[in-house]
Amino acid sequence: MTTDRRTTFRDIKSELERRIARRVWPPGATIPGEEALAAEFGVARATVNRAVQELARSGIVERKRKSGTRVALYPVREARLSIPLVRKEIEAKGAAYAYSRLSRAVVIAPDFLRVRLALPASAEVLHLRCLHLADRVPFQFEERWINLDAVPEARDEAFEEIGPNEWLVENAPFSRAEFAFRAARAGRDEAALLQVVEGEAVFVAERMTWLADKPITFVRMVHPPGHRMVTEI
């Protein structure tokens, strides 16, 4: 006996995907309207709507009122890149996490930071340097600046037990963030901390965050060679 469940929006979504993949509807073609698809699959229009909307969100089709829905010519594939806490990332690998604060100082924001975060002249920031280890091996060197005007509570935190990342997650929510990833050569300090040869290729991730247009923090995270940032569609 077949378990004849009713058709879900998922069924419809994957059937539409299949047709697009098999070029029943080639790139650029307009696919039938929601009404027609609803009739074909024997479901309510809302169900078709949900299926097609999800396809649109993932960039496989493009929708426009009145014009209809068409298969995207150059699908802008979007990978979702999840950015967990370092600790979570390390624990997810099954490794033991360890954290160490290297230095902490309240300083006048250096020029490059003033420019990038649009800080006023002589703004005070908290400068932190930390190391995150996985199974006692250096995993990430973190260099962070926190805008003390936006997060004055940071002035009273030593960051000896808890990493700035985790502390900020709990104490300073952000509404907008900007990420950048690049390759760089390890400087003398970084190389020593990460226990690699000076000049080695390191993976650098930078992040700036804001809460309602007020800059919160800028962080540079340096990973030793071999580190891979992975994602999928």
Place this chain on the structure above:
Amino acid sequence: MTTDRRTTFRDIKSELERRIARRVWPPGATIPGEEALAAEFGVARATVNRAVQELARSGIVERKRKSGTRVALYPVREARLSIPLVRKEIEAKGAAYAYSRLSRAVVIAPDFLRVRLALPASAEVLHLRCLHLADRVPFQFEERWINLDAVPEARDEAFEEIGPNEWLVENAPFSRAEFAFRAARAGRDEAALLQVVEGEAVFVAERMTWLADKPITFVRMVHPPGHRMVTEI
């Protein structure tokens, strides 16, 4: 006269976001059920459902049947990383795009590829090496392998005018892709092609794609130093 439109799921979503940001519901707290929120906002439960589901998708809350919805303790922030065609990427910068095929050969899949794509022994693949330039400056070195079992048409394409990326977009759709990003040191060949010093830190992006569990292609894209991959939330 105020245009009193009715409350949409967007209104509800942003109100919930606001409450979470202002710690009306601190991290870890359980927020009211859909029924209760629907009553509060004076809307149908389906409307609340959509709002909360979108929050769940972006990682701000976590939902579980029976247990309810709670504010994520460590919100797994998800950046959307759009992966356009190289050509589009270069043109978007306002630079002139140029493409050049360096080599093309049908070969037995090398071991590392066989393993990564789970190809049978002695599977034939098309090996391509190409260069993409922005304003005559090397922008990306592309080394690609195409599974000829999955995409036999590739055997008849010279790839002298059109890049494998664009060709595949139009001729071999994929349903799943896996990306990896890392830093590496430029080998002798790569360095020469990208016109950088050997051993320089280059940004490497790798991508594997499948169509319904059938491996399509593996590509290694190497960018010269200075390249930044940027995204935001």
Place this chain on the structure above:
DNA sequence: AACGCTATTATGTCTAGACATAACGAGTCA
């Protein structure tokens, strides 16, 4: 105490129908 069944509960999804809204095209008027 350990196990397995059952009722309960919150979310997940579907339906049928309705109105809203963007965008195009045709017809109207200056």
Place this chain on the structure above:
DNA sequence: TGACTCGTTATGTCTAGACATAATAGCGTT
């Protein structure tokens, strides 16, 4: 010819009600 208006159409969203499903808590049995 050009600007404006209005109807048409496909998608966008909401409602009210229903059933589905996962997960838990509590109960009873061994």
